[in-house]
Amino acid sequence: MPRRKTGAKRALVLGCGGVAGAAWSIAMLDAVQRELDWDAREAAVLIGTSAGAVLAALLGAGVSVDRLMACQQGDVECVWDHEHDSGGALPPWPALRFPAARLAWKGLRGQLDPLTAVAALLPAGRCDMRPFMRLIDSVVTPGEWVPHPACWIMAVDTRTGARVAFGHDSAPPARLNLAVCASYGVPGWCPPVRIGRRTYLDGGMASPTSADFLVGSGVTEAVVLAPMAAQEPDRPASALLRAERVLRRHMTAIVKREVAMLEEAGIRTILLAPGAEDLDSFGYNMMDPTRRLRVFDTALRTSEETVRAALA
Secondary structure, three states: OOOOOOOOOEEEEEOOOHHHHHHHHHHHHHHHHHHHOOOHHHOOEEEEEOHHHHHHHHHHOOOOHHHHHHHHOOOOOOOOOHHHHOOOOOOOOOOOOOOOOHHHHHHHOOOOOHHHHHHHOOOOOOOOOHHHHHHHHHHOOOOOOOOOOOEEEEEEEOOOOOEEEEOOOOOOOOOHHHHHHHHOOOOOOOOOEEEOOEEEEEHHHOOOOOHHHHOOOOOOEEEEEOOOOOOOOOOOOOHHHHHHHHHHHHHHHHHHHHHHHHHHOOOEEEEEOOOHHHHHHHOOOOOOHHHHHHHHHHHHHHHHHHHHHHHO
């Protein structure tokens, strides 16, 4: 039986994961809504990182999960045209500059997570972000933020390595389209984004979800979708897949630390991460739009079991 609303002040955290991660997240959100008898747009707090930032912005602007599902299935004109708006399976040749190189030194001194330090060594990407700008401007008046009262878009300051939650009172003011592009600024793939006097890149450089930002927010429950984590990271035969799993194991450890922080703070946490069948559908390149439909169809099969196991 579906679980009914309990009065919990529930947050929704949408993690990074590229085109594949977005497709997986939409299928999982549909199952979450059915199991909890809940509309994801009603989350007390929305936190989005990278591809999750796009979804958080769309939900915060009032786009329903039903609309996102129909878009994935080709039943309506797509709000987010994944095949054309997200670039190809490989990035354009990057620029010969390194906007976050100073963070590598911080990593060597143990001041930053190794993930951030390694990502900082990648050159500036040159993917065309205008489709993302048009996407956000199609659901929110250019220059304005979403009407949702607490929609936080995560990015990393290339000077300090600190995570910044655009939309939160602690963050500098930003246009939503720029904040989303900054959060999706995959090092080596997408360009850094200048907001005010600082430059920002993908929030996933520091954390796949930034779920720990919910500590002290007043929420009592959190639904965390982490496409770049795994229920049980395997050890595939392919060298490319093994390299992907090294990254995924590290990100899984980060997510588990953040979930432990939420639980310690008294926030009940429902963590959703890909299982073995989902990982097989992802392959080694989460940015490859040609795998989107396979990932989505697989997640439709696995989502009910994944969500019920997490709720249990």
